[in-house]
Amino acid sequence: MAVFVLDKRKKPLMPCSEKRARLLLERGRAVVHRIRPFVIRLKDRIGGETQPLRLKMDPGGKTTGLALVREKEIMAEDESRHVAIVLMLMELTHRGETIHKMLKQRKEHRRSRRGKLRYRAPRYANRTLPAGWLPPSLRHRMGTTMTWVERIRRWAPVQALSQEVVRFDTQAMENPEIRGVEYQKGPLTGYEMREYLLEKWGRRCAYCDKEDVPLEIDHIQPRSLGGSDRVSNRTLACVPCNQKKGNRDARDFLADDPRRLARIEARRKASLRGAAAVNSTRWALWQWLAGTGLPVESASGGRTKWNRERFGIPKSHCHDAACVGHVDAVFGWQHPVLRIKAVGRGRYQRTTLTRYGFPRAYKTREKRLFGFQTGDIVQADVPAGKNKGSYLGRVTVRANGIFKLYTREKKLEYLKHEYCRLVQRGDGYDYAIDHPADANHSAYLPS
Numbered sequence: 001m002a003v004f005v006l007d008k009r010k011k012p013l014m015p016c017s018e019k020r021a022r023l024l025l026e027r028g029r030a031v032v033h034r035i036r037p038f039v040i041r042l043k044d045r046i047g048g049e050t051q052p053l054r055l056k057m058d059p060g061g062k063t064t065g066l067a068l069v070r071e072k073e074i075m076a077e078d079e080s081r082h083v084a085i086v087l088m089l090m091e092l093t094h095r096g097e098t099i100h101k102m103l104k105q106r107k108e109h110r111r112s113r114r115g116k117l118r119y120r121a122p123r124y125a126n127r128t129l130p131a132g133w134l135p136p137s138l139r140h141r142m143g144t145t146m147t148w149v150e151r152i153r154r155w156a157p158v159q160a161l162s163q164e165v166v167r168f169d170t171q172a173m174e175n176p177e178i179r180g181v182e183y184q185k186g187p188l189t190g191y192e193m194r195e196y197l198l199e200k201w202g203r204r205c206a207y208c209d210k211e212d213v214p215l216e217i218d219h220i221q222p223r224s225l226g227g228s229d230r231v232s233n234r235t236l237a238c239v240p241c242n243q244k245k246g247n248r249d250a251r252d253f254l255a256d257d258p259r260r261l262a263r264i265e266a267r268r269k270a271s272l273r274g275a276a277a278v279n280s281t282r283w284a285l286w287q288w289l290a291g292t293g294l295p296v297e298s299a300s301g302g303r304t305k306w307n308r309e310r311f312g313i314p315k316s317h318c319h320d321a322a323c324v325g326h327v328d329a330v331f332g333w334q335h336p337v338l339r340i341k342a343v344g345r346g347r348y349q350r351t352t353l354t355r356y357g358f359p360r361a362y363k364t365r366e367k368r369l370f371g372f373q374t375g376d377i378v379q380a381d382v383p384a385g386k387n388k389g390s391y392l393g394r395v396t397v398r399a400n401g402i403f404k405l406y407t408r409e410k411k412l413e414y415l416k417h418e419y420c421r422l423v424q425r426g427d428g429y430d431y432a433i434d435h436p437a438d439a440n441h442s443a444y445l446p447s
Helices: 018-026 098-116 136-155 171-176 180-184 192-200 238-247 258-268 271-291 303-312 317-322
Strands: 003-006 012-016 031-033 041-042 053-060 061-077 079-095 158-166 215-221 234-238 298-302 329-331 337-340 351-354 359-360 378-383 389-396 402-406 410-415 420-423 429-434
Touching: 003 018, 003 031, 003 258, 012 018, 018 031, 018 041, 053 317, 061 136, 061 317, 098 136, 098 337, 136 158, 136 271, 136 337, 158 192, 158 271, 192 215, 192 234, 215 238, 234 238, 234 258, 238 317, 271 402, 298 303, 303 317, 303 329, 378 410
Parallel strands: 003 041, 053 158, 079 329, 079 337, 158 298
Antiparallel strands: 003 012, 031 041, 053 061, 061 079, 215 234, 337 429, 351 359, 378 389, 378 420, 389 402, 402 410
16 A cells, blocks of 8 residues: 655655655654555655556445556557556545434434424425535535545645546447337347346345356246336346246245345335435536546446456455546556545534433533544553553543543453543544455556
């Protein structure tokens, strides 16, 4: 994983390797500017030459993949090849579902109290929604993505952006006059249906949960027994299960497995809420990216999948981001992944409510206690006891001075504030680094 580098005036320079960053710190030429993500600042350099970097994005309903790549043109067999060299992989997890649940709870509390308090006349004058309005949960998805685009631009010389945003209708492009049955029976017949089912059923067999095997579309209730072709009557099955089920109804086929049958019945009615969230925000995000003044490349999900499969890259949000757009080869995709999770900065609400919406307890009015605030990254040095040792993690503060500390390996319930040393102020995100088991850090990177 690359390390962000700033000059003496906090202007972005080319990222460097972990080894070079360690040497710069040991020789006193640099200081630590930030821990997560790791950023260093040089003390003896102002400005410098940079190479073109591109930030690629794969927006998702729950997780957005980010990939910082260096672009290079390589001549091979009298042909120019566009190569992307991955410098950093990131996955940003949103908290849109949490925001949706909290707003729903607030709505229920207000509705419950409305019948118990004085009469208030209804208001209609302030209920008009402005153009381009998005719900708070969707605005959060856009806001976190925009925040990290701006942060990475402050730490790295990003000169171009790429976003997976559109699905090209190749059939209509080849023949703009195509209409009716000809369009429905063209080469794209069943393509959208299959992609929808793969997303809905988790790319696994509904009857045996096998993954990474050829899957076929199966009717839960066969057409010969009165079943329809609607998408709610279709699922995915591996070849052995599909042949074993044959022309039977799923209820008869799974008569000895009622739990699996219940899961299938619940899943067949489930909606793709995440896909709907992406469809609602992708163009709004693209318009904001275009307003940054950088060239923005838009690409389709089909092209991303084609790139990933021909390069032999595993499926993940960050790897999808590295394969977005026009690229002939991808190097360095085995890097560790920086996982960023939006956890918020706390609540304005200082009163804990009952299930009926009435006060139950009151929280302290000050969020910062003993110089620390919930969400800060601290270094804890415990001198004695069963938790003796040094720990680095996120802290939860208490008014009595006994904190909680969350590390990746364990959770410390009782930690005195005297043992804590501030490393980085909380910024509303939690960080973790995943080192893949098959990571090859000495992979060939073209110079």
